[in-house]
Amino acid sequence: xxxxxxxxxxxxxxxxxxxxxxxxxxxxxxxxxxxxxxxxxxxxxxxxxxxxxxxxxxxxxxxxxxxxxxxxxxxxxxxxxxxxxxxxxxxxxxxxxxxxxxxxxxxxxxxxxxxxxxxxxxxxxxxxxxxxxxxxxxxxxxxxxxxxxxxxxxxxxxxxxx
Numbered sequence: 001x002x003x004x005x006x007x008x009x010x011x012x013x014x015x016x017x018x019x020x021x022x023x024x025x026x027x028x029x030x031x032x033x034x035x036x037x038x039x040x041x042x043x044x045x046x047x048x049x050x051x052x053x054x055x056x057x058x059x060x061x062x063x064x065x066x067x068x069x070x071x072x073x074x075x076x077x078x079x080x081x082x083x084x085x086x087x088x089x090x091x092x093x094x095x096x097x098x099x100x101x102x103x104x105x106x107x108x109x110x111x112x113x114x115x116x117x118x119x120x121x122x123x124x125x126x127x128x129x130x131x132x133x134x135x136x137x138x139x140x141x142x143x144x145x146x147x148x149x150x151x152x153x154x155x156x157x158x159x160x161x162x
Contacts, residue, residue, distance in 0.1 A: 035141055037108060037109070037110070037111055037112065037113050037136075037138035038106065038108045038113060040059060040113075040138045040141055040142070040143065041106065041108075041113040041115065041136060041138065041143075043055075043059065044056050044059050044136075044143065045101070045103060045115065047059075048101055049101050051097075053088070053089075053092070057081070057085050057088075059141075059142060059143050060081045060084060060085070060142065060143050061081070061139070061140075061142040061143065061144045062080065062081050063079070063080060063081075063144070064080065064081055064084050064142075064143055064144055064145065064146070065077060065078065065079055065084075065144070065145045065146070066078035066083070066084040066087060066145075066146045066148070067145075067146065067147045067148065068087060068148055069148055069149065069150055069153060070150070070153050070156055070157045070160070071157050071161075072156070072157040072158075072159075072160035072161045073160060073161065074087060074090065074091070074160035075157075075160075084146065091121065091160075092121075094121065094123060094159070094160075095121035095122055095123055095128075096122075096123060098121065098122040098123070099119065099120070099121055100118075100119065100120040101117055101118075101119050102117060102118040102119075103115060103116075103117055104116040104117060104118060104131075111137055111138055111139060112135060112136065112137055112138070113135070113136045113138060114133055114134070114135045114136075115133070115134045115135075115136070116131075116132075116133050117131070117132055117133075117134065118130070118131050119132065121159065126159075128155060128156065128159040130150060130151060130152060130155065130156060131151035131152070132148060132149060132150050132151055133148075133149040134146060134147070134148050134149070135147040135149070
């Protein structure tokens, strides 16, 4: 039988430690003392939905990494703010700004937030209506990593492949 680490709170009761003193038990890292991952993502999502992309992009760290799935020319790992912003800007440009984002659900952890969303991009008669889960890592009140999981990867590849 494994003994509990005496330095770790193993009680089923909430810890009495203040939030800003919380420590990630897996790696021993101090967690952000700022507004929190969920608040950062709400701000990001509100800015994107309102079309204020500059405010949304300001929440990216300079060394943000984006993981874009698929086989289209848009797929791959995007390293740095310019590359991640370029990917998003290209997607919006293909839709001539006709983009809708609907939040279906938000799953929140200490430094990860998953947004389950419906996004609609339109280019004349051509429409991409996609369901996706975007997982964000937030540290020091900045988005540092993004993983995209598409509901219909074939449709997204077709959209970006033309």
